[in-house]
Amino acid sequence: MSAKAAPGVDAGPVEWRAPDDPVLSWDGVAELERTAEGLLPRxxxxxxxxxxxSPGFTAKAAMPxxxxxxxxxxxxxxALRLNxxxxxxxxxxxVDGALVRRAALSGACEVVVPLGPPAGPDGPREVEVWLPHLGSTRVSEVGFRGHRVLLPAVRPGPRWVTYGSSLTHSMFAAGPSETWAALTAAxxxxxxxxxxxxAEAHLDPVVARTIRDLPADLVSVELxxxxxxxxxxxxRSWGPAVCGFVETVRDGHxxxxxxxxxxxxxxxRENVPNKVGLTLRQVREGTVAAVRVLEGLGDRNLHIVDGLSVLPVDEAGEHLADGLHPTAEGEHVLAARIGPALEGLLRPVAP
Structure with missing residues (x-):
């Protein structure tokens, strides 16, 4: 499938760029790893x-x-060449924030996306490609046809780093740009x-160190x-682990x-003890207790977002796919509720 050129315009051949070309403005990555199948964003x-x-953690960390x-x-x-x-x-x-293509991927493949006729007097459009949030995807080449302008995207907004479980990974989202985190940021x-x-949010020190070292204006951790x-x-160990994780992040921020x-x-799961004697309610209580300890030690910009205020028990049947993970529609509900809570914490950024 290819785009039709506007009348009187010769679209010409595709100009291919390497995925690490400076014109491609990447976001949400710590590094681009070169592999035989293309660049793997990490x-x-x-x-x-x-x-x-943890092999499980390593596998999930390879998902973009x-x-x-x-x-x-x-x-x-x-045009995109992917594996x-x-x-x-x-x-x-x-394109300019509107979804124009949602493409299923498998193996080595090429995806061609018509973008329509060249932009008018308002100038070039912003084209953004969101890689699949599940599975591993490598990018080999990125191509453009019929262009006179090709510039990196401009992203002046605040940097938000968010950590969590499958609830943050968003297993049932309709697509990678419709997870609650993506919607909140956009x-x-x-x-x-x-x-x-x-399944791999276990306060791993490597994650705390990564957040510590990333540029950020706002951090949220779903625990x-x-x-x-x-x-x-x-x-015995949960509260101290929360304190240690947060304090490592605080070393950089x-x-x-x-x-x-x-x-x-x-x-x-609310009141059912697991094998080590914790109910989900007790996990919440222990998390809040850890935050209160850190506040007492002088952390003045640490905040609790109560998960039960985001998604109460009496709404679980409506917004959860399996009693645990939000549905595709539930992702929008989470964005509408968590987003304002986080926005209220973010200080205005000086011009």
Whole structure:
């Protein structure tokens, strides 16, 4: 499939660019790793992944949740050469914020996206490609046809780093640009770095160190549900682990707003002890207790976002797909509720 050129305009051949070309403005990545199948965008530096001692974490960290690149162009056609695992989510292409293509990917593939006739007097459009948030995707080449302008996207907004479980990874989102985190960032012009790792949010030091070292204006951490499900912390160890994780982040960001999001409702787990004796309610209570301790030690910009206020128990049947994960529509509900809570914490950025 290819775009039709506007009358009197010769679209010409596709001009191919390497995925690390400076004209492609990447966001949400720690590094681009070169592989035989193309560049793999990584949300966490590859050299530190081994410290988690978890193949599951390593696999989830290779999934480009929240990763995208953008250009300003008057091209009539965009072409992508990719290599995706069979379980990859779709890829999204947005033009000036509007979704113009959602493409399923599998294996080595080429996706061609008509962008319409060249831009008029208002200038080039912003084209943004969101890589699949599930599965692993490598980018080989990015092509443009019929363009006179090709510039990096301009992203002046505040940088937001968010960490969490599958609730932040967003397993049932309709596409990568419609996770609650992506929606929250897009509506406010924030630069998202998503560190959601399905089933793998266990306060790994490598994640805390990564957040510590990333540029950020706002940090949020969604904590607790994986700890309850996988029994990775006990009533004795959970609170201190929360304190240690937050304090590591604070080593790099001592003053910026940091929000701790407690678990959303999960009706069948609220008051059922797991194998180490924790109920989901107790996980929330322990998280709040840890935050209060840090506040007492002088942390004046640490904030609780109550998961039960975001998604109460009596709404779980309406917004959760399986009693745990938000539906595609539920992602929009979360964005509408968490976004304002986070926005209220972000200080105005000086011009």
């Amino acid at each position: 949300r966490i530096p590859a050299g530190r992944l081994a410290t988690a001692l 949740a929240g990763v995208r690149f953008g250009v300003r162009t008057d091209a009539v056609e965009l 995706a695992t069979g379980d990859a989510a779709p890829l999204d292409v947005r 509506r406010r012009g924030w630069r998202l770095h998503n560190l959601g790792f399905a 607790g549900i994986n700890v309850y499900l996988r029994e990775s912390f006990s009533p 001592p003053d910026l707003p940091l929000a701790v999001v407690t678990p959303l409702a999960s009706p069948t």
